[in-house]
Amino acid sequence: MRIMSSERSFRFSGIFINPARLQNVARFWIVLAALVVAACAAQQALAPVEPPAAASFDRALVAKGAELAALGNCATCHTAPGGKPYAGGRALKTPFGTLYGTNITPDETGIGGWSEAAFRRAMREGLDREGRHLYPAFPYEYYTKLADDDIRALYAYLMTREPVRAQNRPHALRFPFNLRGLLGTWKALYFRPDARKSAPANRGAYLAEGLAHCGACHTPRSALGAELKDRPFAGGEAEGWHAPALNESNPAPVPWSAAQLFTYLRTGIEAQHAIAAGPMEPVVRNLARVSEDDVRALADYFAALLPPGPRPRPEAKPDSGGPGAAIYAGACGVCHDRGRDVTSGSGLQLALASAVTVPTSRNLLRITLEGIAPPPGEPGRSMPGFAQALTDAQVKTLMHYSRSRFGGGLPPWNDVDEALREAREGK
Amino acid sequence: MITLNVNGKPQAVDADPATPLLYVLTDHLQLNGAKYGCGLGQCGSCTVLLDGEPVFSCVVPISILQGRKITTLEGLGTPDNPGPVQRAFIAEQAAQCGFCIPGMIVRAQALLERNPSPTPQEIRSHMSPNLCRCGTHMRILRAVERAAREMKGAK
Numbered sequence: 193m194r195i196m197s198s199e200r201s202f203r204f205s206g207i208f209i210n211p212a213r214l215q216n217v218a219r220f221w222i223v224l225a226a227l228v229v230a231a232c233a234a235q236q237a238l239a240p241v242e243p244p245a246a247a248s249f250d251r252a253l254v255a256k257g258a259e260l261a262a263l264g265n266c267a268t269c270h271t272a273p274g275g276k277p278y279a280g281g282r283a284l285k286t287p288f289g290t291l292y293g294t295n296i297t298p299d300e301t302g303i304g305g306w307s308e309a310a311f312r313r314a315m316r317e318g319l320d321r322e323g324r325h326l327y328p329a330f331p332y333e334y335y336t337k338l339a340d341d342d343i344r345a346l347y348a349y350l351m352t353r354e355p356v357r358a359q360n361r362p363h364a365l366r367f368p369f370n371l372r373g374l375l376g377t378w379k380a381l382y383f384r385p386d387a388r389k390s391a392p393a394n395r396g397a398y399l400a401e402g403l404a405h406c407g408a409c410h411t412p413r414s415a416l417g418a419e420l421k422d423r424p425f426a427g428g429e430a431e432g433w434h435a436p437a438l439n440e441s442n443p444a445p446v447p448w449s450a451a452q453l454f455t456y457l458r459t460g461i462e463a464q465h466a467i468a469a470g471p472m473e474p475v476v477r478n479l480a481r482v483s484e485d486d487v488r489a490l491a492d493y494f495a496a497l498l499p500p501g502p503r504p505r506p507e508a509k510p511d512s513g514g515p516g517a518a519i520y521a522g523a524c525g526v527c528h529d530r531g532r533d534v535t536s537g538s539g540l541q542l543a544l545a546s547a548v549t550v551p552t553s554r555n556l557l558r559i560t561l562e563g564i565a566p567p568p569g570e571p572g573r574s575m576p577g578f579a580q581a582l583t584d585a586q587v588k589t590l591m592h593y594s595r596s597r598f599g600g601g602l603p604p605w606n607d608v609d610e611a612l613r614e615a616r617e618g619k
Numbered sequence: 620m621i622t623l624n625v626n627g628k629p630q631a632v633d634a635d636p637a638t639p640l641l642y643v644l645t646d647h648l649q650l651n652g653a654k655y656g657c658g659l660g661q662c663g664s665c666t667v668l669l670d671g672e673p674v675f676s677c678v679v680p681i682s683i684l685q686g687r688k689i690t691t692l693e694g695l696g697t698p699d700n701p702g703p704v705q706r707a708f709i710a711e712q713a714a715q716c717g718f719c720i721p722g723m724i725v726r727a728q729a730l731l732e733r734n735p736s737p738t739p740q741e742i743r744s745h746m747s748p749n750l751c752r753c754g755t756h757m758r759i760l761r762a763v764e765r766a767a768r769e770m771k772g773a774k
Binding site for chain 1: 637661674678679683747
């Protein structure tokens with residue numbers, strides 16, 4: 193280990209850590225050592241209950257819970273592709289290994305034996321009914337801010353779902369992250385439980401910073417998976433995708449207005465910026481089903497954080513010719529240069545596309561390879577993927593060409609090779 | 620000049636490198652099996668195989684095809700001697716207007732080469748990028764199932 197003063201960063205196991213967090217890292221190892229010695233002190237188990245009868249829940253409360261579950265995007269991680277809703281089994285790839293969403297249906301293999309108190313403790317403190325620590329991929333850092341009434345409504349909603357018998361699949365995490373007891377240390381360092389009883393007046397902040405857990409992807413994290421609280425919404429990562437910055441560093445050539453954010457969050461298609469793809473696709477699918485007021489509240493909240501503009505609108509550079517231009521014209525331009533708006537069946541103009549202006553090539557690369565497709569049987573915009581059509585060399589040429597021609601003078605991407613390797617290996 | 624390998628034959632083509640393969644197939648090589656449907660890679664009627672994998676030829680520029688093996692509907696059989704997938708589509712009369720059928724046959728071919736015994740769900744999921752406006756999906760699915768059976772029986 194050595195201090196690299198010129199870079200004001202600290203190299204450790206191949207990862208650069210900001211010196212501001214050096215103290216935390218040292219603290220981590222001290223507490224870790226203490227913890228290994230003391231072994232993993234488990235928390236208290238809460239007694240199992242008989243699953244409450246579905247009819248015992250107020251229907252209005254269940255309906256409220258359904259909207260809250262959509263706002264929290266719960267089904268996405270807790271449902272396997274093609275699987276029964278909330279029965280778990282979906283793989284969630286993280287830098288620490290793969291986690292599998294758990295069964296949260298009211299079956300004994302799910303949370304059927306959980307009392308409301310056990311459910312509330314899981315949401316507020318990140319502990320399961322047996323008292324074991326939950327991995328923070330379950331975003332209790334956010335759910336801890338939920339009001340009592342909202343937790344009660346979510347409980348009512350989940351306990352009235354169809355019970356599905358499905359054992360939880362063990363997580364496949366690398367050592368030492370597979371040692372669940374160490375989460376006690378992680379929590380001591382990074383987790384600050386909240387215990388508010390009622391929802392605050394600012395609905396947008398309450399949703400964005402709580403149930404909707406936007407920062408779980410859009411806020412950068414340290415090497416130990418802790419959110420960098422001093423850089424909220426500065427851009428993060430989600431399952432191999434870049435989650436763009438939602439603060440003043442957002443690079444969109446046209447500043448986001450609240451109305452545009454609303455359109456994007458509600459429909460997934462916004463002509464001046466993006467079509468929702470990757471992990472954001474199910475988020476907007478869920479937001480299409482909640483109250484319009486809640487989506488407006490989220491849009492207003494982020495409109496206040498994003499740059500107000502005006503920002504000069506970059507002109508697309510004239511075609512420079514060469515192999516990139518031919519690939520672009522024949523594979524991309526036929527849709528993206530249609531001369532029509534994206535809402536009338538054309539592709540997004542790439543000079544406006546978030547995927548071209550963000551600091552990493554990963555999103556454009558994943559969209560190019562995998563395309564955009566709604567889940568089977570669901571309506572939605574689709575773009576064909578080019579994973580079979582393009583060779584690696586052709587993909588790289590196309591990425592550099594797109595950034596240079598449509599990036600509005602932003603610096604070239606230097607992560608194309610690595611991002612392509614990860615995408616091809618399915619990381 | 621770009622040389623394309625189409626249905627096992629080298630074909631020298633004098634066209635702009637950005638030209639989508641579909642236009643070269645129909646306008647230069649008189650291979651009219653692949654059809655122009657949407658021109659946006661959304662409907663699948665232009666599907667051809669590229670090294671055995673289905674692609675939308677309306678969004679594949681010829682500049683990327685050097686050294687790649689292209690198979691079109693014409694490469695799977697002739698009117699006098701149709702291939703097994705083509706025979707199955709005829710047997711099930713899996714066409715109304717027929718415009719989408721070349722793409723359907725080519726896409727089904729790719730599946731059956733890789734997976735000789737697909738489940739009904741695998742067939743649906745594999746065929747889902749290709750659209751049929753007449754609504755002959757049930758017959759198309761039966762045709763793919765028949766082709767799978769007959770291709771296995773022939774081996």
